Amino acid sequence: MTDSTSSVSHLDLDESKKTFLDANELILNMGPQHPATHGVLRVILRLDGEKVLGLECVIGYLHRGVEKIAEHRTYTMFNPYVDRMDYVAAVSNGLGYCEAVEKLLNIEAPPRANYIRVILTELNRVASHQLWLGTHALDIGAMTPLFYTFRDREEILKIFEKYCGARLTTHAFRIGGCQYETYEGFEKDVKKFISFVAPKIDEYEELLTTNRIWVERTKNVGTISAKDCIAYGVTGPVLRASGVKWDIRKAQPYAAYSKFDFEVPTGQNGDTYDRYLVRMAEMRQSLRIIQQAVDGIPEGPIMAKVSKVMKPPVGEIYHSIEAPKGELGYFIVSDGSTQPYRVRVRPPSFVNLQALDLMCRGQLVADVIAVIGTLDIVLGEVDR
């Protein structure tokens, strides 16, 4: 696979590597309006018959200038905007931003707030993975898992709705803690959800894990080695599926993660199937964390002392968390005013998307779809 994946045109290929359809190379424009590009990604494929010689991603169709907007909003006012980046994991985005600003302000959220944050973030991780699984399976042609995952994701969204009134772009956290105390029966709901969803995850696995077609479609597809992952800065389940045990929740614990006992699932081959297994295992680990957090949630305040007008000291901060899709980092520069001087987001989808070309070369068109699905990109986050 090494030689045929070179990006040279078919005319420059060695005679021995030319194939039946070399008579003409095909440029196929996939997207931005395409059912399997998860929004508005545009991929320009250079095809040799059905084999991908190389591809180029064209992004920016969903660019809203989130980073620039930040420069004209106060720290508090910018908080809801981050929800609109990775809109399927809005809680994680909010957590990352709030913690980054807290670090800049040098305050810390109270323990109860941290526990609530962990519960909601992990719930959101499950929701995000469920959405990923549904759409990924749909891309590969299995229709049914989509509806199963959406049915179960609904339960999570209901909890969000009860907690903060919003389902998707939750804006659940505030700088310094949480705005809302948990509602009556929150813990019961979460526990009920755990016992509800655990068998459902088995159900998804029953449909897919040992399904011959699924295994054939995903094994050895879009393989990426650990070395390449690190070189490209790929993080999250994609990195872990290549065998690197790197999870910021363990490596640089934030919120209350140091208090919980959980494992970081890894794969070996770095192919689409391993990424699938890793994400499935991650869902189970998330449930474990939620269980522990709900059981051990402390009483106490949920908001640290934060002044109404936030004026962080001059300086800069980089804080990253483990979002469902990988390392989500915020780099904030403060000039001492109420508004950040510069906010730079390190979106995991954007960084992971870089590896698409590497992972797809020499594979078939159908694999490009599978790989786009397995990278779990959200265009809102890629384009910001």
Next chain:
Amino acid sequence: MPDFITNYLDKNVHVTPGEYGSPFWALVYILVVFGGVSMAVVCMNWLERKILAHMQIRLGPMRVGPHGLLQPIADAIKLILKEDIIPEGADRFVFWIAPMIILLAVFSVYTVVPFGPTHAITDMNIGILFMLGVSSLGVLGIVMAGWASNSHYPLIGALRSSAQMVSYEVAMGLAVISAVLMTSLNAEGTGTLSMIGIVHAQYAQHVWFIFKFFPLGLIAFFIFAVAMVAETNRAPFDLPEAESELTAGFHTEYSGLRWSLFMLGEYAAMIAVSSIAITLWLGGWMRPFPNLLSGPTWDLAFSFFPALTFFGLAGMTFYSTMRMPRHSFFRVQTIGLGAFGAVFALIGLILLLPGVNGRIQDIYWFIFKIAVFMYLYIWYRGTFPRYRFDQLMKVGWKILLPMGIGVLMLTGIVALRTELWDFMHEALRRLVHV
């Protein structure tokens, strides 16, 4: 009544109108069969959406009519009224004729489908060969549709589809031949390619060919069942129209009425290939156990099935009617659903009439078997992911084809086992004596 109408109705006529040479009745049969198939496609549209929806824990169409029963009609109106777009740079003539070719190919197949010993438009000496040949014409329409659209996705879809259909036809043909081979196991030792003859052969041998030489018949049936899904471009072999890869494959550029012609062709082809499978392996129009459970008592017992089916449908409909929300908004829908159930019950009652009952048996069992196949198609679609192109080719050429050849050879060996044994015995004897 004129002679050309009454002649065929004579009690002594036990052949299809085509064989009898009655153009009038052949035309009647053609109209009934084609109309019936079109109706079946419309019902299939609703059923697929409903069954798939219930497999996927949702309700499916619910708005147009009670339980979405009028949805196919609404769809048809929508498709007819939609703008008919022909892309710039398309080859207009080929673009226009491609869906026609598919429809022509698919509907021609129905001329030899035996819904009963005399309920076919005609019976041909080359029936099964004709069916395979004509159904393979559909690929021409697909190739032309893809090429004429002057666009990349349809072109790739068309190339995929032609390669797929051509390769699976080989395995399909081998499976069919092994079934045809089984028809020759009679006193004269001559088999038949005629569709009606194949079913009669199963009756004469007291076994459906799926159970003949167990498991050889079953394997051949399995090969055919896989190949027929691939032939009709249905999940999990729906690569030519893979939505997530090629948007819609060869019919990406089609819209409105032309697009619906493709859909009509696809569903009609599903029914057509299912009826080949039923005729070859599942005893065609025969009811279960026609030899084992014979006699007037069993005949009477089985003759209640058509009516019972319709009473069951009527019962389901009445139950749904009871469960309709009691609100004035739903009054029309509730009445409509009740009327629908009443129609079902009425059909059931009509089917109980002795005159009708005797004539409807064959058709009922044939359609019942088709319905099972249609359900399987929907089930596949709800369960399986999609194969990749190279894997699809691998399955076709490296698994099904050798299996087909093996089954064919084994069937031949088993069929001629006594002759083979005698031959070997004789050869060995001579060898020893020499």
Next chain:
Amino acid sequence: MEPVATTFFFYLLSGLAILSGVLVITRKNPVHSALALILTLLCLAGLYLMLYAPFVAGVQIILYVGGIMVLFLFVIMLVNLERSQKEKQFNQQWVPGILAAVALGALFVTIYIKGGALFVRPEIRFPEAENTQQVGQMLYSNYMFPFEIASLLLLVAIIGAVVMAKKKI
């Protein structure tokens, strides 16, 4: 069973066959040519049916129309050049070519007129229902050797086609 309206169907089918044969050799676009050829082949299959050769008709449809013509269309798509349609369609020797063909046609006509009696013989009516069986028995008895040769020929053709189309195996 007696065929219905034999004369009408004969003229219809043969007229269509010849008309689309003309289209095959005159169209600029090879796809249109292929379409016309498919129509010719189907008409010929109909004529075979009228000649009590249903098996040949079936083989004609399944092999020619379903197999060979798909191959043709496939190749046309691969090698179809926009510019080849704008080029000259007929080569320099088209006048002698047509003359030779017309001379050949005249020869045929002469033979048919002069030797008309040769072709008039009583028809042998085979039972149509037995056609396939009889052809099969003939293939496996009288023509066993040619049959095997034909299978060999097909094998050679498969290998040849693969070798030709795939330059480096």
Next chain:
Amino acid sequence: MAPITTIHYLVVAAALFVLGVIGVLTRRNVVIVLMSVELILNAVNLNLVAFSRIWGLHGQVFAIFVITDAAAEAAVGLGILIAFFRNKETVNVDEIDLLKW
């Protein structure tokens, strides 16, 4: 109208044969030349089948052999065509006169 006899079929076959010959001799596009060859083969087939009605089934068997040959011929011919097209980017017969490249 007169009943249809063997001679009628022979005339149709002759017409198709002549058309095929014209196609082979005059067209430049190799694909169409190959199609004309198919036309010729089919004319022969029609003759064979027409004769089989008065001479016995041998004609039909031969027609089947001819169809087999046509399949082989088309496969190899089109294979050559593809190999040629890859090298010369043309499908015109009168440019295939080098015997080597």
